[in-house]
Amino acid sequence: MTKVLILHSARLVRAALAALLSSEESFEVTSAGWPTAARRAECLRPDVTVVDLDCPGASAALSDGGRAARAVLDPATRLLVLAASGTPGTVRRAFQTHALGFVDKDGSPGRLIHAVRKVAAGERFIDASLASAFLQSEPVPLSPRELSVLARTAEGDSVAEIARALHLASGTVRNYMAAVTRKTGARNRIDAIRISRRAGWV
Structure with missing residues (x-):
């Protein structure tokens, strides 16, 4: 079976x-x-x-x-x-x-x-x-950790919740999201989520 x-x-x-x-x-x-x-x-x-x-x-x-x-x-x-x-x-x-x-x-x-x-x-x-x-498909420009932070952000988790879940400092989470925004060419966090969802990365 x-x-x-x-x-x-x-x-x-x-x-x-x-x-x-x-x-x-x-x-x-x-x-x-x-x-x-x-x-x-x-x-x-x-x-x-x-x-x-x-x-x-x-x-x-x-x-x-x-x-x-x-x-x-x-x-x-x-x-x-x-x-x-x-x-x-x-x-x-x-x-x-x-x-x-x-x-x-x-x-x-x-x-x-x-x-x-x-x-x-x-x-x-x-x-x-x-x-x-x-x-x-094109290679995903984000690191595994950046994808983790982005995926949880897309689910609506706060910085504090993401920090607890991933065992990171809140400042580190913000740094990762800033890197995500830069690498995706987004205007802000919401735009980064939109771009990443359209590309199928999260």
Whole structure:
């Protein structure tokens, strides 16, 4: 039996994906939102974790090196990422997670089932459309720490909240955001979030 964990912020999408994968008798499927991702991953110890990096909270959870990132990116669990070929920045970010599988969200349901099987067997699966999008994408100009700060800022966290979550001084958080604003060519923090979301970096 292959244990599959689906992480998605939208309950309806989680339920639909779970229903699809549960149609396979060899899959034991569990789903969760990002706030409970770490606890579910630690309890279930899934063979395959399916994630959508476009979900609110996903970037912040996976980029800060915290409990959720450690649980979801555990080397013992094979990661399968859902991505859209129309957002090259998101596709590049997906490749940076060192996932084993990459499925185009515009693909067929059967393709996802096939991908989970392949990834569970330790084989790489990459939709051709996503590989093409990756080749077209530009490198992300921000460091991992800058992305962590930006992702949490985009989620609405205050400087103090980000500092506590990332174990940084408040002044350091402000310095990171200033660097983000400069590197993205933004006018201010809000503009930096807009530019980064459009590029698919957060």
